[in-house]
Amino acid sequence: xxxxxxxxxxxxxxxxxxxxxxxxxxxxxxxxxxxxxxxxxxxxxxxxxxxxxxxxxxxxxxxxxxxxxxxxxxxxxxxxxxxxxxxxxxxxxxxxxxxxxxxxxxxxxxxxxxxxxxxxxxxxxxxxxxxxxxxxxxxxxxxxxxxxxxxxxxxxxxxxxxxxxxxxxxxxxxxxxxxxxxxxxxxxxxxxxxxxxxxxxxxxxxxxxxxxxxxxxxxxxxxxxxxxxxxxxxxxxxxxxxxxxxxxxxxxxxxxxxxxxxxxxxxxxxxxxxxxxxxxxxxxxxxxxxxxxxxxxxxxxxxxxxxxxxxxxxxxxxxxxxxxxxxxxxxxxxxxxxxxxxxxxxxxxxxxxxxxxx
Numbered sequence: 001x002x003x004x005x006x007x008x009x010x011x012x013x014x015x016x017x018x019x020x021x022x023x024x025x026x027x028x029x030x031x032x033x034x035x036x037x038x039x040x041x042x043x044x045x046x047x048x049x050x051x052x053x054x055x056x057x058x059x060x061x062x063x064x065x066x067x068x069x070x071x072x073x074x075x076x077x078x079x080x081x082x083x084x085x086x087x088x089x090x091x092x093x094x095x096x097x098x099x100x101x102x103x104x105x106x107x108x109x110x111x112x113x114x115x116x117x118x119x120x121x122x123x124x125x126x127x128x129x130x131x132x133x134x135x136x137x138x139x140x141x142x143x144x145x146x147x148x149x150x151x152x153x154x155x156x157x158x159x160x161x162x163x164x165x166x167x168x169x170x171x172x173x174x175x176x177x178x179x180x181x182x183x184x185x186x187x188x189x190x191x192x193x194x195x196x197x198x199x200x201x202x203x204x205x206x207x208x209x210x211x212x213x214x215x216x217x218x219x220x221x222x223x224x225x226x227x228x229x230x231x232x233x234x235x236x237x238x239x240x241x242x243x244x245x246x247x248x249x250x251x252x253x254x255x256x257x258x259x260x261x262x263x264x265x266x267x268x269x270x271x272x273x274x275x276x277x278x279x280x281x282x283x284x285x286x287x288x289x290x291x292x293x294x295x296x297x298x299x300x301x302x303x304x305x306x307x308x309x310x311x312x313x314x315x316x317x318x319x320x321x322x323x324x325x326x327x328x329x330x331x332x333x334x335x336x337x338x339x340x341x342x343x344x345x346x347x348x349x350x351x352x353x354x355x356x357x358x
Contacts, residue, residue, distance in 0.1 A: 001075045001113065005041035006067040008059040009351045010034075020136040020317040023165030023192045028136075029317070038062065039351045040105040042075050046112050049343055049351055050104035051296075053097045053268070065092055066102060076113075078106045082274045096245055100272025104298065104341075107273045112340040112356075118298075119335050122277065122305035128332040129303045131314040131324070132158035132188065134295075141173050143319060145180045150321035155331040158186035158213070158311065165194030171206035178210035187211075191218035193243070197226050204234030214239040214262055214291075221250075228257040237261030242293055247275035248282045255286055265309075266293035267302060280306040295324060297342050300335040 013032045021028040036055020041047045052058040065088050073081060082103050089099060111118040133151035138144050148159055161177065163170040174189055181187070189212050195203065200218040207215050215236040219226055221244040231238050242264035244250040251270075254260045264270075265279040280290035284307065292303040295315050303309045312333040314324045326333050336342025338356050345355055 001046070001109070002043045003040055003070050003073050003075050004043050005039070006062060006070045007039050007041075008055060008062050009037045009039060010055040010059070011036065011350055015346075018318050022162060023137055023194050025165060025194065026192060037347065037351050038101045038105050039353070040070065040075065040102070040109065042109060044113070046075075046109050047351075047353055048075075048105035048108035048112070049341070049347065049353070050101040050108070050272075051268075051347075052101050054095065057095060058098055058101060061092065061094055061098055065094075070102065075106055075109050078103060078110065078274060081106060082272065086271070096243070097268045099247075100267060100270070100275055103272025103274045104267060108341045115339050117335055117337055117339065118273075118301040118341050119305040122273070122301065124305055125307045126304050128334045129300070129309065129312050130157050130331050131312040131327045131333045132156060132160050132186070133316045133321075134160045134190070134313045135162055136315070136317045137162050137164060138319065141176050144173060144177060147316065147319050147321055148177060148181060150319075151316060152181065152185070154321060154323045154327075155329050156314070156323075156327070157331045158188070160188035160190055160216075160313070162190050162192060165192065167195060167199035167203045171203050174203075174206050174210050174212065178212075183211065186213045188214045188216065188239075190216040193217050193220045195219055197230060200230050201233045204230065204236055207236040208234055212236050216264070217242050221254075224253050224257045224259070227254065227259040231257075231259035231261075239264060239291060241279070242266065243269060247271040248278040251279050251282060255283070255288065260288060262289040262291055264293050265290040265302070265306075267298045269293060273298065273302065276302050277306070280308060284308045295326070297326070297336050300326060300333050301341065303333070304335055 011033045016033045036058040038050040111121045133156040216239040239262040240254045241251040247270045263283045265276045270276045283290040290308045292299045
Protein backbone atom coordinates (compact mmCIF):
# COMPACT_ATOMS: atom_id res chain seq x y z
CA UNK A 1 0.00 0.00 0.00
CA UNK A 2 1.72 3.15 -1.23
CA UNK A 3 1.22 6.75 -0.12
CA UNK A 4 -0.10 8.84 -3.00
CA UNK A 5 -1.04 12.13 -1.33
CA UNK A 6 -0.09 14.15 1.74
CA UNK A 7 -2.26 17.20 2.45
CA UNK A 8 -3.28 19.47 5.30
CA UNK A 9 -6.83 20.74 5.76
CA UNK A 10 -7.55 23.62 8.12
CA UNK A 11 -10.58 23.71 10.37
CA UNK A 12 -13.06 26.53 9.94
CA UNK A 13 -11.57 29.48 11.90
CA UNK A 14 -15.03 30.24 13.30
CA UNK A 15 -15.50 26.70 14.54
CA UNK A 16 -14.34 27.18 18.11
CA UNK A 17 -15.61 25.99 21.44
CA UNK A 18 -16.31 28.10 24.52
CA UNK A 19 -13.57 30.44 25.69
CA UNK A 20 -11.87 29.36 28.90
CA UNK A 21 -8.85 30.14 31.10
CA UNK A 22 -5.78 28.21 32.20
CA UNK A 23 -3.74 29.25 35.23
CA UNK A 24 -2.47 32.78 35.81
CA UNK A 25 0.28 33.60 33.34
CA UNK A 26 -0.90 31.23 30.60
CA UNK A 27 -3.17 32.17 27.70
CA UNK A 28 -6.55 30.52 27.66
CA UNK A 29 -8.28 28.92 24.71
CA UNK A 30 -7.73 30.61 21.36
CA UNK A 31 -10.26 32.97 19.84
CA UNK A 32 -9.70 31.47 16.39
CA UNK A 33 -9.52 27.76 15.67
CA UNK A 34 -6.06 26.90 14.31
CA UNK A 35 -6.55 23.13 14.19
CA UNK A 36 -5.27 21.36 11.11
CA UNK A 37 -5.69 17.80 9.88
CA UNK A 38 -3.01 15.83 8.10
CA UNK A 39 -4.60 13.56 5.49
CA UNK A 40 -2.49 10.79 3.95
CA UNK A 41 -3.99 9.04 0.92
CA UNK A 42 -3.02 5.66 -0.51
CA UNK A 43 -3.27 3.77 -3.79
CA UNK A 44 -5.83 1.44 -2.21
CA UNK A 45 -8.28 4.27 -1.59
CA UNK A 46 -7.80 4.36 2.19
CA UNK A 47 -7.02 7.74 3.77
CA UNK A 48 -5.71 8.34 7.27
CA UNK A 49 -6.25 11.46 9.36
CA UNK A 50 -4.25 13.06 12.16
CA UNK A 51 -5.11 16.30 14.00
CA UNK A 52 -2.56 18.94 14.97
CA UNK A 53 -3.08 21.93 17.22
CA UNK A 54 -1.55 24.47 14.82
CA UNK A 55 -2.64 23.77 11.28
CA UNK A 56 -0.63 26.50 9.59
CA UNK A 57 2.59 25.24 11.20
CA UNK A 58 1.72 21.66 10.26
CA UNK A 59 1.09 22.74 6.66
CA UNK A 60 4.45 24.50 6.48
CA UNK A 61 6.35 21.45 7.73
CA UNK A 62 4.45 19.13 5.39
CA UNK A 63 5.26 21.38 2.44
CA UNK A 64 8.96 21.78 3.26
CA UNK A 65 9.88 18.46 4.87
CA UNK A 66 7.31 15.69 5.00
CA UNK A 67 5.45 15.41 1.70
CA UNK A 68 8.51 14.59 -0.38
CA UNK A 69 9.63 12.02 2.21
CA UNK A 70 6.27 10.28 2.29
CA UNK A 71 5.09 10.12 -1.31
CA UNK A 72 5.60 6.61 -2.65
CA UNK A 73 6.42 5.14 0.77
CA UNK A 74 4.75 1.99 2.08
CA UNK A 75 1.96 3.18 4.37
CA UNK A 76 2.23 0.05 6.50
CA UNK A 77 5.91 0.67 7.35
CA UNK A 78 4.98 2.74 10.38
CA UNK A 79 8.09 1.91 12.39
CA UNK A 80 10.45 3.04 9.65
CA UNK A 81 8.45 6.22 9.02
CA UNK A 82 8.24 7.00 12.75
CA UNK A 83 12.02 6.91 12.93
CA UNK A 84 12.33 8.90 9.70
CA UNK A 85 10.23 11.76 11.07
CA UNK A 86 12.37 11.83 14.21
CA UNK A 87 15.48 11.92 12.04
CA UNK A 88 14.09 14.95 10.20
CA UNK A 89 13.37 16.57 13.55
CA UNK A 90 17.12 16.78 14.08
CA UNK A 91 17.27 19.57 11.48
CA UNK A 92 13.72 20.90 11.70
CA UNK A 93 13.02 20.94 15.49
CA UNK A 94 9.34 20.24 14.87
CA UNK A 95 6.78 21.25 17.48
CA UNK A 96 6.02 18.35 19.77
CA UNK A 97 2.41 18.17 18.49
CA UNK A 98 3.64 17.69 14.89
CA UNK A 99 6.11 14.87 15.58
CA UNK A 100 3.42 12.20 15.79
CA UNK A 101 1.03 13.40 13.08
CA UNK A 102 2.32 11.09 10.34
CA UNK A 103 2.26 8.13 12.72
CA UNK A 104 -1.36 8.76 13.75
CA UNK A 105 -2.56 8.97 10.16
CA UNK A 106 -0.73 5.72 9.32
CA UNK A 107 -2.32 3.92 12.28
CA UNK A 108 -5.72 5.15 11.05
CA UNK A 109 -4.91 3.64 7.63
CA UNK A 110 -3.74 0.35 9.12
CA UNK A 111 -6.84 -0.07 11.30
CA UNK A 112 -9.14 0.62 8.35
CA UNK A 113 -7.20 -1.85 6.20
CA UNK A 114 -7.61 -4.45 8.94
CA UNK A 115 -11.31 -3.64 9.34
CA UNK A 116 -10.84 -3.02 13.07
CA UNK A 117 -11.34 -0.17 15.54
CA UNK A 118 -7.90 1.16 16.41
CA UNK A 119 -7.87 -0.16 19.99
CA UNK A 120 -8.40 -3.72 18.79
CA UNK A 121 -5.55 -3.43 16.31
CA UNK A 122 -3.36 -2.13 19.14
CA UNK A 123 -4.12 -5.30 21.05
CA UNK A 124 -7.09 -4.33 23.19
CA UNK A 125 -7.13 -4.68 26.97
CA UNK A 126 -10.72 -3.67 27.74
CA UNK A 127 -13.65 -2.04 25.99
CA UNK A 128 -14.25 0.96 28.26
CA UNK A 129 -12.43 3.17 30.76
CA UNK A 130 -13.76 5.61 33.41
CA UNK A 131 -13.56 9.33 32.69
CA UNK A 132 -12.46 11.97 35.16
CA UNK A 133 -13.66 15.55 34.97
CA UNK A 134 -10.65 17.74 34.18
CA UNK A 135 -11.51 21.35 34.95
CA UNK A 136 -10.27 24.51 33.35
CA UNK A 137 -9.56 27.42 35.71
CA UNK A 138 -12.64 28.90 37.36
CA UNK A 139 -12.97 32.12 39.33
CA UNK A 140 -13.39 31.07 42.95
CA UNK A 141 -13.39 28.17 45.36
CA UNK A 142 -17.16 28.42 45.52
CA UNK A 143 -17.45 28.03 41.75
CA UNK A 144 -15.13 25.01 41.75
CA UNK A 145 -17.28 23.34 44.40
CA UNK A 146 -20.40 24.05 42.35
CA UNK A 147 -18.72 22.62 39.23
CA UNK A 148 -17.64 19.55 41.19
CA UNK A 149 -21.23 18.91 42.32
CA UNK A 150 -22.41 19.07 38.72
CA UNK A 151 -19.66 16.71 37.53
CA UNK A 152 -20.56 14.12 40.15
CA UNK A 153 -24.26 14.46 39.34
CA UNK A 154 -23.44 13.80 35.66
CA UNK A 155 -21.73 10.55 36.53
CA UNK A 156 -18.05 11.49 36.54
CA UNK A 157 -16.37 9.30 39.16
CA UNK A 158 -13.29 11.51 39.71
CA UNK A 159 -12.19 15.15 39.38
CA UNK A 160 -8.93 16.83 38.45
CA UNK A 161 -8.21 20.48 39.17
CA UNK A 162 -6.46 23.00 36.97
CA UNK A 163 -6.24 25.99 39.30
CA UNK A 164 -4.63 29.43 39.52
CA UNK A 165 -0.92 28.67 39.82
CA UNK A 166 -0.73 30.37 43.22
CA UNK A 167 0.56 27.78 45.68
CA UNK A 168 -1.25 29.11 48.74
CA UNK A 169 -4.52 29.85 47.01
CA UNK A 170 -4.42 26.48 45.26
CA UNK A 171 -3.67 24.75 48.57
CA UNK A 172 -6.84 26.24 50.03
CA UNK A 173 -8.77 25.00 47.00
CA UNK A 174 -7.50 21.41 47.14
CA UNK A 175 -8.35 21.25 50.84
CA UNK A 176 -11.81 22.74 50.34
CA UNK A 177 -12.64 20.35 47.51
CA UNK A 178 -11.64 17.30 49.57
CA UNK A 179 -13.75 18.47 52.48
CA UNK A 180 -16.65 19.12 50.10
CA UNK A 181 -16.74 15.77 48.26
CA UNK A 182 -15.58 13.52 51.10
CA UNK A 183 -12.89 10.87 51.22
CA UNK A 184 -14.26 8.44 48.63
CA UNK A 185 -14.01 10.56 45.45
CA UNK A 186 -10.63 10.32 43.67
CA UNK A 187 -9.14 13.79 43.23
CA UNK A 188 -6.12 14.88 41.17
CA UNK A 189 -4.26 18.15 40.73
CA UNK A 190 -2.50 19.57 37.64
CA UNK A 191 -0.14 22.52 38.16
CA UNK A 192 0.35 23.30 34.46
CA UNK A 193 4.04 23.87 35.26
CA UNK A 194 3.27 26.92 37.38
CA UNK A 195 5.73 26.54 40.29
CA UNK A 196 9.33 26.53 41.34
CA UNK A 197 10.51 23.81 43.72
CA UNK A 198 9.69 25.66 46.94
CA UNK A 199 6.08 26.37 45.96
CA UNK A 200 5.69 22.91 44.49
CA UNK A 201 6.68 21.42 47.85
CA UNK A 202 4.29 23.72 49.75
CA UNK A 203 1.35 22.74 47.55
CA UNK A 204 2.41 19.10 47.48
CA UNK A 205 2.12 18.88 51.23
CA UNK A 206 -1.45 20.18 51.05
CA UNK A 207 -2.17 17.48 48.48
CA UNK A 208 -0.62 14.94 50.86
CA UNK A 209 -2.93 15.98 53.67
CA UNK A 210 -5.98 15.91 51.39
CA UNK A 211 -5.20 12.47 49.96
CA UNK A 212 -4.99 13.35 46.27
CA UNK A 213 -4.41 10.55 43.77
CA UNK A 214 -1.71 12.33 41.79
CA UNK A 215 0.29 15.56 41.45
CA UNK A 216 0.76 16.46 37.78
CA UNK A 217 3.25 18.80 36.11
CA UNK A 218 3.95 21.12 39.05
CA UNK A 219 7.12 22.45 37.37
CA UNK A 220 8.45 22.80 33.83
CA UNK A 221 9.82 19.40 32.90
CA UNK A 222 13.24 20.60 31.79
CA UNK A 223 15.02 19.34 34.91
CA UNK A 224 14.62 15.76 36.11
CA UNK A 225 16.65 16.35 39.28
CA UNK A 226 14.20 19.00 40.51
CA UNK A 227 11.41 16.44 40.19
CA UNK A 228 13.50 13.90 42.06
CA UNK A 229 13.92 16.39 44.91
CA UNK A 230 10.19 17.13 44.88
CA UNK A 231 9.40 13.41 45.03
CA UNK A 232 11.61 13.12 48.12
CA UNK A 233 9.69 15.91 49.86
CA UNK A 234 6.05 15.04 49.17
CA UNK A 235 4.03 11.83 49.43
CA UNK A 236 1.45 12.37 46.69
CA UNK A 237 2.45 10.34 43.61
CA UNK A 238 4.02 12.50 40.90
CA UNK A 239 2.60 12.13 37.39
CA UNK A 240 5.48 13.22 35.16
CA UNK A 241 6.72 13.46 31.59
CA UNK A 242 3.78 15.17 29.90
CA UNK A 243 5.48 18.00 28.02
CA UNK A 244 9.15 17.04 27.83
CA UNK A 245 10.43 16.43 24.30
CA UNK A 246 11.74 13.00 23.43
CA UNK A 247 8.81 10.63 23.96
CA UNK A 248 9.81 7.49 25.89
CA UNK A 249 13.45 8.55 25.90
CA UNK A 250 12.79 11.45 28.28
CA UNK A 251 10.29 9.42 30.23
CA UNK A 252 13.05 6.88 30.88
CA UNK A 253 15.11 9.53 32.68
CA UNK A 254 12.20 10.47 34.93
CA UNK A 255 11.69 6.81 35.80
CA UNK A 256 15.40 6.19 36.38
CA UNK A 257 15.55 9.14 38.78
CA UNK A 258 12.99 7.48 41.04
CA UNK A 259 10.56 10.41 41.03
CA UNK A 260 7.89 8.81 38.83
CA UNK A 261 5.04 6.84 40.35
CA UNK A 262 2.99 7.47 37.21
CA UNK A 263 3.89 8.89 33.81
CA UNK A 264 1.94 10.72 31.16
CA UNK A 265 1.48 9.15 27.76
CA UNK A 266 -0.09 10.99 24.87
CA UNK A 267 -0.63 10.77 21.13
CA UNK A 268 0.16 14.45 20.53
CA UNK A 269 2.94 15.04 23.07
CA UNK A 270 4.75 11.68 22.99
CA UNK A 271 5.26 11.21 19.25
CA UNK A 272 1.98 9.82 17.98
CA UNK A 273 0.39 6.49 18.79
CA UNK A 274 3.72 4.66 18.44
CA UNK A 275 5.35 7.05 20.93
CA UNK A 276 2.39 6.73 23.30
CA UNK A 277 2.65 2.94 23.24
CA UNK A 278 6.41 2.99 23.76
CA UNK A 279 5.94 5.23 26.80
CA UNK A 280 3.16 3.06 28.22
CA UNK A 281 5.08 -0.19 27.78
CA UNK A 282 8.22 1.34 29.29
CA UNK A 283 6.21 2.38 32.34
CA UNK A 284 4.57 -1.03 32.61
CA UNK A 285 7.99 -2.67 32.79
CA UNK A 286 8.53 -0.77 36.07
CA UNK A 287 4.97 -1.40 37.36
CA UNK A 288 4.08 2.26 36.78
CA UNK A 289 0.81 3.63 35.49
CA UNK A 290 0.74 5.47 32.17
CA UNK A 291 -2.18 7.89 32.27
CA UNK A 292 -3.40 9.03 28.86
CA UNK A 293 -3.43 12.80 28.35
CA UNK A 294 -6.29 14.82 26.81
CA UNK A 295 -9.73 13.92 25.45
CA UNK A 296 -10.79 12.69 22.03
CA UNK A 297 -11.19 9.42 20.13
CA UNK A 298 -7.44 8.71 19.83
CA UNK A 299 -7.05 8.97 23.60
CA UNK A 300 -10.03 6.69 24.09
CA UNK A 301 -8.49 4.03 21.85
CA UNK A 302 -5.11 4.18 23.59
CA UNK A 303 -6.70 4.29 27.04
CA UNK A 304 -8.53 0.99 26.57
CA UNK A 305 -5.70 -0.67 24.64
CA UNK A 306 -3.03 -0.47 27.34
CA UNK A 307 -3.27 -2.22 30.72
CA UNK A 308 -1.66 0.47 32.90
CA UNK A 309 -4.00 3.37 32.15
CA UNK A 310 -6.81 3.96 34.63
CA UNK A 311 -8.76 6.99 33.34
CA UNK A 312 -9.86 9.04 30.34
CA UNK A 313 -9.38 12.81 30.65
CA UNK A 314 -12.62 14.67 29.90
CA UNK A 315 -12.29 18.46 29.73
CA UNK A 316 -14.81 20.51 31.72
CA UNK A 317 -14.68 24.00 30.19
CA UNK A 318 -18.11 25.43 30.99
CA UNK A 319 -20.29 26.28 33.95
CA UNK A 320 -23.03 25.00 33.75
CA UNK A 321 -21.14 21.78 33.09
CA UNK A 322 -21.81 19.82 29.93
CA UNK A 323 -20.83 16.17 29.89
CA UNK A 324 -18.59 15.32 26.96
CA UNK A 325 -20.62 13.28 24.41
CA UNK A 326 -18.08 10.45 24.53
CA UNK A 327 -18.75 9.97 28.27
CA UNK A 328 -21.70 7.78 29.09
CA UNK A 329 -24.16 8.31 31.92
CA UNK A 330 -22.20 5.64 33.78
CA UNK A 331 -19.04 7.78 33.60
CA UNK A 332 -17.39 5.40 31.14
CA UNK A 333 -15.84 6.09 27.74
CA UNK A 334 -16.00 3.57 24.90
CA UNK A 335 -13.98 4.14 21.73
CA UNK A 336 -15.74 4.43 18.36
CA UNK A 337 -16.56 1.00 16.99
CA UNK A 338 -15.84 1.78 13.32
CA UNK A 339 -12.73 0.64 11.48
CA UNK A 340 -9.89 3.08 12.11
CA UNK A 341 -9.89 5.91 14.63
CA UNK A 342 -13.51 6.86 14.07
CA UNK A 343 -13.47 10.61 13.49
CA UNK A 344 -16.82 12.35 13.55
CA UNK A 345 -18.59 13.52 10.41
CA UNK A 346 -17.47 17.12 10.92
CA UNK A 347 -13.78 16.17 10.80
CA UNK A 348 -14.34 14.00 7.71
CA UNK A 349 -16.11 16.89 5.97
CA UNK A 350 -13.25 19.25 6.83
CA UNK A 351 -10.85 16.75 5.27
CA UNK A 352 -12.99 16.28 2.17
CA UNK A 353 -13.65 12.61 2.94
CA UNK A 354 -16.87 10.60 2.89
CA UNK A 355 -18.49 9.22 6.03
CA UNK A 356 -17.09 5.89 7.22
CA UNK A 357 -19.38 2.93 7.75
CA UNK A 358 -20.62 1.96 11.18
